[in-house]
Amino acid sequence: MENTVATTKDAKTTITEEYNFLQPAPYSSVFLLQSHLVTVSAQMSQFGHVSAVNLSGHNQAIKFWNSGSTWRCVASGQVNALSFGGSDSMGQKFRVPTTNVVISRPRKDVCPLQVVCIDYPRPELENTVNFLEAAYLSSSFRSSSRPTKPLEVVIAGAGLAGLSTAKYLADAGHKPILLEARDVLGGKVAAWKDDDGDWYETGLHIFFGAYPNVQNLFGELGINDRLQWKEHSMIFAMPDKPGEFSRFDFPDVLPAPLNGIWAILKNNEMLTWPEKVKFAIGLLPAMLGGQAYVEAQDGLSVKDWMRKQGVPDRVTTEVFIAMSKALNFINPDELSMQCILIALNRFLQEKHGSKMAFLDGSPPERLCMPIVDHIESLGGEVRLNSRIQKIELNKDDTVKSFLLSNGTVIKGDAYVIAAPVDVLKLLLPQEWKEIPYFRKLDKLVGVPVINVHIWFDRKLKNTYDHLLFSRSNLLSVYADMSVTCKDSIHELFIIVLFACRCKKMMEVVVLNPGIPPHMAAVFIAILKFSENLTCTHSASLMQEYYDPNKSMLELVFAPAEEWISRSDSDIIDATMNELARLFPDEISADQSKAKILKYHVVKTPRSVYKTVPGCEPCRPLQRSPLEGFYLAGDYTKQKYLASMEGAVLSGKFCAQAIVQDYELLAAQRQEVPSEASIA
Numbered sequence: 001m002e003n004t005v006a007t008t009k010d011a012k013t014t015i016t017e018e019y020n021f022l023q024p025a026p027y028s029s030v031f032l033l034q035s036h037l038v039t040v041s042a043q044m045s046q047f048g049h050v051s052a053v054n055l056s057g058h059n060q061a062i063k064f065w066n067s068g069s070t071w072r073c074v075a076s077g078q079v080n081a082l083s084f085g086g087s088d089s090m091g092q093k094f095r096v097p098t099t100n101v102v103i104s105r106p107r108k109d110v111c112p113l114q115v116v117c118i119d120y121p122r123p124e125l126e127n128t129v130n131f132l133e134a135a136y137l138s139s140s141f142r143s144s145s146r147p148t149k150p151l152e153v154v155i156a157g158a159g160l161a162g163l164s165t166a167k168y169l170a171d172a173g174h175k176p177i178l179l180e181a182r183d184v185l186g187g188k189v190a191a192w193k194d195d196d197g198d199w200y201e202t203g204l205h206i207f208f209g210a211y212p213n214v215q216n217l218f219g220e221l222g223i224n225d226r227l228q229w230k231e232h233s234m235i236f237a238m239p240d241k242p243g244e245f246s247r248f249d250f251p252d253v254l255p256a257p258l259n260g261i262w263a264i265l266k267n268n269e270m271l272t273w274p275e276k277v278k279f280a281i282g283l284l285p286a287m288l289g290g291q292a293y294v295e296a297q298d299g300l301s302v303k304d305w306m307r308k309q310g311v312p313d314r315v316t317t318e319v320f321i322a323m324s325k326a327l328n329f330i331n332p333d334e335l336s337m338q339c340i341l342i343a344l345n346r347f348l349q350e351k352h353g354s355k356m357a358f359l360d361g362s363p364p365e366r367l368c369m370p371i372v373d374h375i376e377s378l379g380g381e382v383r384l385n386s387r388i389q390k391i392e393l394n395k396d397d398t399v400k401s402f403l404l405s406n407g408t409v410i411k412g413d414a415y416v417i418a419a420p421v422d423v424l425k426l427l428l429p430q431e432w433k434e435i436p437y438f439r440k441l442d443k444l445v446g447v448p449v450i451n452v453h454i455w456f457d458r459k460l461k462n463t464y465d466h467l468l469f470s471r472s473n474l475l476s477v478y479a480d481m482s483v484t485c486k487d488s489i490h491e492l493f494i495i496v497l498f499a500c501r502c503k504k505m506m507e508v509v510v511l512n513p514g515i516p517p518h519m520a521a522v523f524i525a526i527l528k529f530s531e532n533l534t535c536t537h538s539a540s541l542m543q544e545y546y547d548p549n550k551s552m553l554e555l556v557f558a559p560a561e562e563w564i565s566r567s568d569s570d571i572i573d574a575t576m577n578e579l580a581r582l583f584p585d586e587i588s589a590d591q592s593k594a595k596i597l598k599y600h601v602v603k604t605p606r607s608v609y610k611t612v613p614g615c616e617p618c619r620p621l622q623r624s625p626l627e628g629f630y631l632a633g634d635y636t637k638q639k640y641l642a643s644m645e646g647a648v649l650s651g652k653f654c655a656q657a658i659v660q661d662y663e664l665l666a667a668q669r670q671e672v673p674s675e676a677s678i679a
C-alpha cells in the first residue's frame, strides 16, 4: 500500500543557488585549531544578529556558546587541519589544511581537527533522567554478550522504527535484514528532491529536547551537529490581529517546570488571568495524580476534559486547537486528553523539554543514511524496493517467511513488521485475525495529513527563525525553511576565512551580516579556489533549504479529512487564503503581492494513528503472542506519542525483546535447519 502521494506544479522553476550565507543568524561553532588560542565573544540580539566580535589569544580548540544574550568562545586542543562535516559516515568533509594558518606555538603531535557547526547551542540534555535511561538502554545492546550464532532478523519497513530496530539489533551482534517497500528511506520522514534540487518532504519535522532516545541516537551516530536548535519559545499567530504573534518564552535561568510556568504567566495576550487560574486548577489532579491519572483520561476528548474540569472554552480555542492539530492533526473534540497530558508532562518536566530543533537537511540523507551506514558497517543489510506482500505461515501459525511483491521469499530467525498499523492490518494472515492482540488493532487508524511547500518570489519578513503555530482553520504549524534550515555554511565561511588568515576580512563579514550576496559569493570563490584550501566535498558548500532572497514556507495542513482527495490547486488556494491573514502586508490570496514560484503538495492519507479516546489499550506490545514475530512502530506501546521519539523507542523495545528471546529463537533454528535466507 503506497501511503504517500506527492505532487508538484512549477509556476516558475528557477530557484537561484547563490552562495549567500550571511544571514544575520545566531550561530555557534566548536572547532579545534592547531596551536592557537582564540577567544571570541559576540553580542547577539534576540534574534541572533551578531553585533560585535573580538578575537584574541593563542590556543588550540575553540568553543562558542551562548550565555544569556552574550555569545562566547574559548579554545583548547591541538590539530593540524580544519575539517568540517556532519559525520564521517556520510562522507561529507570539508578540510582546510592549516599550513598557512597563523601558528604561534607549532606542535608535532597533532591530531585531526573536528569542526561542529550548529545554530543555537545544543542544550544540556545529558543529565536528565530520561536521557540517561535511554542511554542505558542503548548501551545494553552494545554490552550484551555476543551471540554465538547471530540471529538473522527480517524487518519490514525502513521508517525510524524499522531503522532503530535494525540498528540496535546490529549493536547487539545480530544480523538485521531491513526491507523497505519504497525507493526512499524514512517512511513518514521521507523526502524527495525535485528537478531544481529542492527538497520536499512528507512532514515538517521538529526534534524536541524531550526526545531522549532520538537525542541519544544522534549522539551514537556522531551527528549531534545536524540539529539546529532554536530559541526556547513557542510562537503563536494571533487570529484576531492578522500578522501579529504571541510568544511563550522559557527563561534559561529557571529550572523546569518553573521556566514553563513563567512562560505561561508572562503571556497575557492569549489567556486572561482568570482563564489561566481556572486552567491551573483544572490541571491540579493531573499534577497530583501522576501517571495513573494521565492514563485514566484516555476516555475523554480534550474538549470534554476541559469542560469537566471547569476550564473555559476559550482556553481550548486559544491554545488547545493549535496543540491538538500539532500533536495529532485533529481538533480537540476528537483528540484524547491523555495525548495532551503526556505531551505537557514530557515537555514541561525537563528544562529543555520543549526546546525545538530542525534538522539541517532532508531526513533521509541527514538522519536515515547514517543509521543505514551504521547497520551495514556491522554486517546488517538494508534493501529498498522490497515490499512485503504476504506473511507466510508454518503449520503452527508461526511465520515461515515473508513473500515480497517481486516473488522473492525471505526467511529469517525472527520477523518484524515495522510498517504503519494500517499496512500491518492488510498483511495479517487470516489465521491471526481473531487473536485479541491483533483484533484490537482495528481501533488504530491512520489520520490523513497534508504537507504543503510553497516557494515565493521574495523573502517574507513576517516570519521567525522558528516553528510557528498558525492558529488558522486549515493550517497547523509552519516554518520558513529558507530561514530555519540554514546549513552550516555561515559558520563555515567564518571558519574558512579564519583558517586563511583573513582575520580582518572575517571581522568585516561577521560585523556586517547584511553584506551583499555577490560579495559573499566572491569571498567564498576566492577561498575555495585558493591554493590553501582543499574542498574534498563540495556538497558542504551547497545549500539545502537556506535561501537569503526567497522564502519557502513548509506548512502542515490539518485536519485534512475533507481535503485529502481535493486537487492540489484547491489546497494551495485554501492555504493562500490563510497565509493572507498571517502575512497581511506580503501575501494576498490572488498573488497580487508575493508570487508563488512553485509548490509541492504531499498527501499522506493514513499517517500516524488517530489518538481518539479509548485507543491507548489497543496499542500492542512489541513482542507478539506468536513466537518469533514482533512489531515496531510509533503506534506500538511506548510512553511517547506517535512521534519520531516514539518510533525510535519502539524499535529499541522491539530489538530488546528479540535479544531477550535469543535462546528461544536460536533453539528454534536448530530444530528447523535454516534454509538460505533468500529462496
Ligand SMILES: Cc1cc2nc3c(=O)[nH]c(=O)nc-3n(C[C@H](O)[C@H](O)[C@H](O)COP(=O)(O)OP(=O)(O)OC[C@H]3O[C@@H](n4cnc5c(N)ncnc54)[C@H](O)[C@@H]3O)c2cc1C
Residues within 6 Å of the ligand: 001, 156, 157, 158, 159, 160, 161, 162, 179, 180, 181, 182, 185, 186, 187, 188, 189, 202, 203, 204, 205, 206, 207, 386, 387, 388, 389, 418, 419, 420, 423, 449, 450, 451, 556, 604, 607, 608, 632, 633, 634, 635, 642, 643, 644, 645, 646, 647
Ligand atoms: C506531516 C507530518 C508531520 C510530523 N511531524 C512530526 C514532528 O514534528 N515531530 C515528531 O516527532 N513526529 C512528527 N511526525 C510523526 C513521525 O513522522 C512518525 O511518528 C514517525 O516517523 C513514524 O515512524 P515509523 O517508523 O513508526 O512509521 P513510518 O515512518 O510510517 O515507517 C513505516 C515504513 O514501512 C514501509 N512499508 C509500508 N508497507 C511496507 C511493506 N509492505 N513492506 C515493506 N515496507 C513497508 C513504509 O514505506 C515506511 O517506510 C509527523 C508526521 C507527519 C506525517
